[in-house]
Amino acid sequence: MRQRNVKNKAEIINNSKYIIKEPEKLKGNWRNVFENDNPLYIEIGMGKGDFIRENALKYPNINFIGIEKFDSIIALAIKKLDIDIPNLKLIRMDALNIENVFEKEVDKLFLNFSDPWPKPRHEKRRLTSSEFLMRYENIFKEKKIIEMKTDNRELFEYSLFSFNKNDYKIEDISLDLHHSDYPDNIMTEYERKFTSKGNVIYYVKVVK
Ligand SMILES: C[S@@+](CC[C@H](N)C(=O)[O-])C[C@H]1O[C@@H](n2cnc3c(N)ncnc32)[C@H](O)[C@@H]1O
Numbered sequence: 001m002r003q004r005n006v007k008n009k010a011e012i013i014n015n016s017k018y019i020i021k022e023p024e025k026l027k028g029n030w031r032n033v034f035e036n037d038n039p040l041y042i043e044i045g046m047g048k049g050d051f052i053r054e055n056a057l058k059y060p061n062i063n064f065i066g067i068e069k070f071d072s073i074i075a076l077a078i079k080k081l082d083i084d085i086p087n088l089k090l091i092r093m094d095a096l097n098i099e100n101v102f103e104k105e106v107d108k109l110f111l112n113f114s115d116p117w118p119k120p121r122h123e124k125r126r127l128t129s130s131e132f133l134m135r136y137e138n139i140f141k142e143k144k145i146i147e148m149k150t151d152n153r154e155l156f157e158y159s160l161f162s163f164n165k166n167d168y169k170i171e172d173i174s175l176d177l178h179h180s181d182y183p184d185n186i187m188t189e190y191e192r193k194f195t196s197k198g199n200v201i202y203y204v205k206v207v208k
Pocket residue numbers: 001044045046047048067068069070073093094095096112113114115188189190191
């Protein structure tokens with residue numbers, strides 16, 4: 001995502017009640033943050049956060065955490081949160097550290113329009129590479145569920161192979177999400193942008 005510098009980003013992040021500042025300290029205990037035993041869904045690379053925010057508003061009995069690695073982008077997400085959403089928290093971090101933050105407590109992981117990193121030498125940076133799928137292994141409660149959306153055919157095909165190689169099974173798939181019967185799709189910023197250009201949106205839900 002192209003970043004524009006956001007003035008006062010550090011202040012916006014530090015003063016936000018949505019931000020969890022030392023997420024490693026909560027590993028294994030996220031239910032204490034939300035003060036309930038509701039399911040926990042996370043999104044890695046949430047960008048400006050439209051998807052995770054709309055989900056949290058629509059499903060108050062599910063806890064949501066949005067993860068984003070850049071200060072400027074997460075600051076823009078915070079600026080959009082002008083109402084109280086008790087089942088939503090945000091973390092500013094690189095997902096490389098995900099294993100240090102969650103342990104057997106995540107019910108579902110969303111990967112929406114992840115950066116494709118097309119060069120072979122950057123494969124390990126793709127959020128659906130075997131390296132990342134290994135990092136996710138221990139964050140899930142029992143059943144592992146990943147839902148992915150992208151308009152990038154190469155990344156989608158690569159991810160299907162990678163999921164298969166790592167023993168995930170396809171539970172649902174669409175090669176044209178917006179012309180399928182997938183119920184109640186919540187759009188991301190990138191999804192709106194690419195759909196308006198006429199791009200097809202690919203979707204897959206895998207389980208293990
Ligand atoms: C192409 S944007 C998509 C944003 C949003 N999911 C959407 O669909 O509109 C990808 C986002 O993922 C973030 N990102 C990429 N790699 C990441 C990582 N390793 N950890 C956390 N965030 C990451 C980027 O900073 C960027 O905001």
